[in-house]
Amino acid sequence: MGDCEVCGSKPAAKVAIIEGVRLNVCYDCAKHGKVIEKPAVAMPKAKGPAHNMGTHAKGKAAALQSSREEIMDDYAEILHKQISKIGLSYNQLAMSIDENESYLKRVVHGDTLPTLKLAKKLERALNIKITELPE
Numbered sequence: 001m002g003d004c005e006v007c008g009s010k011p012a013a014k015v016a017i018i019e020g021v022r023l024n025v026c027y028d029c030a031k032h033g034k035v036i037e038k039p040a041v042a043m044p045k046a047k048g049p050a051h052n053m054g055t056h057a058k059g060k061a062a063a064l065q066s067s068r069e070e071i072m073d074d075y076a077e078i079l080h081k082q083i084s085k086i087g088l089s090y091n092q093l094a095m096s097i098d099e100n101e102s103y104l105k106r107v108v109h110g111d112t113l114p115t116l117k118l119a120k121k122l123e124r125a126l127n128i129k130i131t132e133l134p135e
Contacts, residue, residue, distance in 0.1 A: 002024060004024065004025050004026035004029050005023040005024050005025060006018065006023060006025050006026075006029035006032065007026060007028070007029050009026075010026035010027075010028065010029075011026060012024035012025055012026055013025075013026055013027050013030075014026075014027065014030045014035050015035070015036055016029075016030045016032075016033040016034060016035045016036060017033050017034045017036055017113055017115075018032050018033030018034075019033070020112070020113050021113075022036070022070070022071075022113065036115050036116070068133055068134065069116060069131040069132065069133055070131065070132060070133075070134050071113055071114060071116070071119055071130060071131060072129075072130050072131065072132055075107075075110075075113075075114065075119070075130040076107070076108060076109060076110030077110075078128055078129075078130050079107070079108045079122060079126070079128070079130065080108055080109075082126045082127075082128050083108065083126065086126065090104055090105050090108070093125065093126075096125055097118075097121040097122065097125050098121075099118060099121070107122075114130075116131065119131050
């Protein structure tokens with residue numbers, strides 16, 4: 001994973017949101033933000049075509065892909081447009097995805113970066129895409 005992106009002196013062991021930025025950080029620097037995940041562990045490539053993988057291997061592959069996904073830069077604009085288009089209130093949306101309404105408003109207004117878990121909930125609820133694999 002490399003060195004900590006905050007202090008630079010220790011190996012990065014976690015991924016955290018610090019002041020709205022997703023960073024690879026050491027254990028000590030993780031306390032300065034919200035830890036969102038442990039680093040992804042590289043998995044060996046499956047042999048043969050993907051459709052021959054067992055259910056367990058497909059689950060691991062999907063989890064690895066999900067752990068590498070990132071929130072799109074224009075997530076707030078996408079969310080705001082779709083919520084307006086559908087005509088949902090923040091309260092209705094928050095209840096439907098079991099999230100706090102004030103937190104949801106901060107995310108939609110771009111004040112707070114959503115976690116990947118929340119982003120996936122919003123993608124399913126609103127039929128949109130706000131995550132992507134980095135290039």
